[in-house]
Amino acid sequence: MAGTITSATAISVGAASKEEKARLAAASTQSTVPVKMKINGQPYQFSVDPRTSLLDLLRDHAGLTGTKKGCDHGQCGACTVLTDGKRTLSCMSFAAMNDGRKITTIEGLSSADGHLHPMQQAFIDHDAFQCGYCTPGQILSAVACVHEGHASNEADIREYMSGNICRCAAYPNILAAVKQARDEMEKL
């Protein structure tokens, strides 16, 4: 058994040196990747380091800081955006993987005349936040939750909103807001 572990270590060391060579070679041939996307209906063009997350692209390259960085590990939901209409976590996607996609952030939710989306208004009406840091992610997730048809009862809303953590624990108010906005969105 000891022999096996030694050989495993040897393979690992071999892989590391090869890996390092490849990394250096790659770094010299490719430093950035071109990315085109529509964000909130506007066309954008970027040239990004492949390591850039969609979240960092939105905040640091597009200047749209409404999308929040909570954990940066897909555990909190603060970075939720809509990608081609579906809710996703922008921290877990590399920007380069979103070439050609349509992204909606909290900045793109209200209408052109500044009229709030029913979900935004419902969060205000029900005081569905305290510190507000999770709120953009909560609102985008809630909009998608209604569109998916997963907001028909309280149990479903709780289950399908569980990917958005609120450390102020405004959950009862968030639930009330989602119900109000659901009814208004269904009228539209």
Next chain:
Amino acid sequence: MLPFSYQSVRDVGSAIAEAGEAKEIPPTAAPSQFIAGGTNMSDYMRLGVNRPSHLVDINCIEDRSLKTIEIGDPDIHVGALVRMSEVEDHPEINRRCPMLAESLKLAASRQIRNMASLGGNVLQRTRCEYFREISWPCNKRNPGSGCAAIEGFNRQHAVLGTSDSCIATYHGDFAQALIALDASVDISGQSGKRRIRFAELHRQPGDRPDIETTLRSGEIITAIVVNVPAWAARSRYLKIRDRQSYAFALASIAVAINLDGDIVRDARIGLGGLATVPWRAKAVEEALRNKPLTEESASIAAQAAFVDARPRQHNAFKIELGKQTLVRALLEAREMRI
């Protein structure tokens, strides 16, 4: 995060060519790796656990068979790039085999399920905290360095399929439904295509926990094929967690039963949160066969799953939890109206 280069590809052949082959190196340590949803990959790259120098993005592969669900009888064919939420929402899959859809609905969050591909989902890596944090010794991440979990805080760790080198749990949910149904996986690589049983995809840790699957580097999963018997309409996925939603399983059960009156003619059982790999409880299936399904018979049969269980300091509770979850899942499946 360490630098890497990036290439998006449009077909499976280009993906394989772009990835190349790295002989003797498991795919998880290869310099060139595939990325699909990225929910597991980006996390482990950010943590420094996974360190590819080149990423091959397979999301734009145009071959429809990778992106569609085909409902045949009895085979259901799920392309590897189908997202978790697509199977979760599929009306026919919900009707014909609820446990397949439920195992996905109860996994991760809806945002992650919209992103994660099913090919990637079955290959997700363990959440063992000692694996995730690179300052700890870990035989899986750094072969030969030792295992910090065996004598560490191992409440979440596996009691089945462990070794003296590794006790990390396989946390996936969908895989438990797949192994219960003896699903197959289609694989493409430089040496051609092959189909293997899902049960042959994952490797128990043994003395090489760094080799997690039987995939060779440069090989890609293209589809998952599930033979769904008509009686699998009586199936469910029960998941027990520290919180009610958005958490990994402490114990979970995928169960399908063929009931003839109250007699069990056939049963398929997968155990999640308890083992180092997707785990089929064949001994329990045998113990249930051709007997009436009662709480007592289920309790006796459930013992069989844990005969070889090896608890550690903090996870012995999982054996009792696993048995009780199994009994509850069987009784709930019995009560289903189909």
